[in-house]
Amino acid sequence: MKAKVLQLLRTCEDHFVSGEHISNQLSISRTMVWKYIDALRKEGYVIKAVSNKGYHLVEEMDVVNEHAIRSRLEVDAIFQNIIYEDTVTSTQQVAYKLLGEGAPHGTLIVANEQTSGRGRLGREWYSPANTGIWMSLIMRPNIEMQQTPQLTLVAAVALARAIKEATNYDVQIKWPNDLIFNGKKIAGILTEMQSDPDRVKSVIIGIGINVNQQTFPESIANIASSLSLETRETFHRVAIIEHFLREFQWLYHTYLEKGFSFIKPLWEARAISIGEEILAKTANGELKGVAEGISDEGVLLLKDSEGNSHRIYSADIHLLEKE
């Protein structure tokens, strides 16, 4: 209900909405309207009230919670099952718990803080409170196992587009799962798959976005940054979430319908390493060469100096300095 009140206030951002209008629209008493307004104010929304005119949403603070997200959902949104937690170990871990309770396709877990956020290969992901977006999406897509890495690339394109829309800044994608701004990592995506030999049962897409952090631990300060640190602006996290959910939904549906070939050019247009000399550190050793692009399956294609082609399924990529 709070989400609906917020929605009504937002539809008339420049004008006043009368308590009577809200009361009629949502079939609740005027007293209840006032209670919801009061609760929203306490969360940080600046809502002006003028007799005979009504309520006016003057300013939205960067409030992230379940109804803040829900109030921005499209009617046909996939992610209707929204779980918000203040502090979690990691949203990926919460996702496993929810799978254990039969969580449906379209579950979104968002946390204000992660005490042990994780990136690829179990590496720590710095996830302090109030500054970043730490979220996991649970999906139950009818896809083949070898397709699941493609979902990371779909999410990367959606996230790059969402950041552009919400902040007007362009970010780049570094294969397979990082978003880069001014040469530094500002977001990461980790797709986990739960499968049996017959099928993919579910997929958890974990996303971390450094939005408003002003400092980073020394150990990662030279490789990681936030949108705010790079631009000297601050951004509303919930607006980025809103744009991401919308972008992801249409890209995901188009991907299911038309295949990865639809996503590939969108991905490559934002890719940082294509055509560049890179070093790929894989579990089986290192490979140097030119990143030629990604295959129709989302695999990185690398050509070494002797002209041999390599298909890279999993690696850390380092851009080599040009001489």
Added chain:
Amino acid sequence: MKAKVLQLLRTCEDHFVSGEHISNQLSISRTMVWKYIDALRKEGYVIKAVSNKGYHLVEEMDVVNEHAIRSRLEVDAIFQNIIYEDTVTSTQQVAYKLLGEGAPHGTLIVANEQTSGRGRLGREWYSPANTGIWMSLIMRPNIEMQQTPQLTLVAAVALARAIKEATNYDVQIKWPNDLIFNGKKIAGILTEMQSDPDRVKSVIIGIGINVNQQTFPESIANIASSLSLETRETFHRVAIIEHFLREFQWLYHTYLEKGFSFIKPLWEARAISIGEEILAKTANGELKGVAEGISDEGVLLLKDSEGNSHRIYSADIHLLEKE
């Protein structure tokens, strides 16, 4: 502690164990010894007490619970984290919840009853109380994704050997995941994998064994049976669990050390369909031919009447009647 008392009673099955001996061995008071004995009796263990002689474990009922299992573990057992539940939706679901809490390698979940036990492709698995073994193993093996189906075959060999040891009956294996007795399904194994593009994070091996059921729902009565129905005997579930854990542990370690080639002949020796004419129903259609065996990766090899070889990764197998 109950597990340790039980262990001490069992080491001297023919003789009496004095309360003093138990008290000394476990560093607990005589009163505590008596309390544990009393608690075990209430669970169904028949324990005789004679003054000046001590306690004598006359008979073990078919008690399945955490300490009943723990009292039968080897010292170096992998599965030290034992969770017993009376009723669960399915032990696989509980396993996901525990993964969400960071469950370690070597977690064993056993339930007395499953209200929505599941087999392959989400099919129902009839799991009534007090009669069968419903369990899931959580492991965090350092293996490649394509190896995980092999764990189903390792578990199948371990289970066939365990049933032989605990009941003295031979059961057969039907690729990929069923155990067959007198032509009917008496056990099934379902291996689920949790992975990201870099690695296998964890594996859940789910196992259902029909031990003492006397009836089956009409819909499955012609394909499913229990060890008891087929033999007119009843069996101790905990003894089958004990043998399985021991067999699985050494087969699993040998598999990691020597590879699947060590498991393959053990599996093929018990396989029901090898050399037979079968019908393989896959997601992409049906294939008829002779099952030639399994590959070194555990894939089913089928040769059709025109001599073409097929590699079957996932299918329902039907033995065709011989003319």
